[in-house]
Amino acid sequence: GAVVSQHPSRVICKSGTSVKIECRSLDFQATTMFWYRQFPKQSLMLMATSNEGSKATYEQGVEKDKFLINHASLTLSTLTVTSAHPEDSSFYICSVLAGGLDTQYFGPGTRLTVL
């Protein structure tokens, strides 16, 4: 069964609004989660590392004030895209680190479309 869930699976919003995406670890507690974005026909790009109880670590070029990450519990991390614009339209995928690299489980992704 699924190890990681994401909600919503799809969301369409108007430009200028904010969208929250949830990532839940279903089978275990996760101190570390990762957020990726993937443009059509492209690879995954790591956006940030989410650590429970502390501030997220953002990759170079990712605006922390635009992509707010909250990892408030060991089973939930949220990504909020603030003041979304069409160029933010993408497939957002989270992953949960259960142990070593071979236990990094990915969520099913959230398709964001900003009109």
Added chain:
Amino acid sequence: GQQLNQSPQSMFIQEGEDVSMNCTSSSIFNTWLWYKQDPGEGPVLLIALYKAGELTSNGRLTAQFGITRKDSFLNISASIPSDVGIYFCAGDYSNYQLIWGAGTKLIIKP
């Protein structure tokens, strides 16, 4: 910055054929991983490689970690229709953070 060069970009094969794809990098990685992604879903780990020269199999899949630690290949033997999808290589560069290849799209001709 570090990049992974994955090839081929796409492959059209007949069912039953063997498939080979590879990734190279200008940088050394400690770990190489191979994932498969189906449309609209997150990636699923196929094989993880931890040592230079390591050759690992998972059913019909075989992957190797290059001796130089700068490359890896994935082979799929006797392809079947459910093998279609996009295959990604990824390398670990720091604290479980991954650099990804651009993907190889596998299409099986009917």
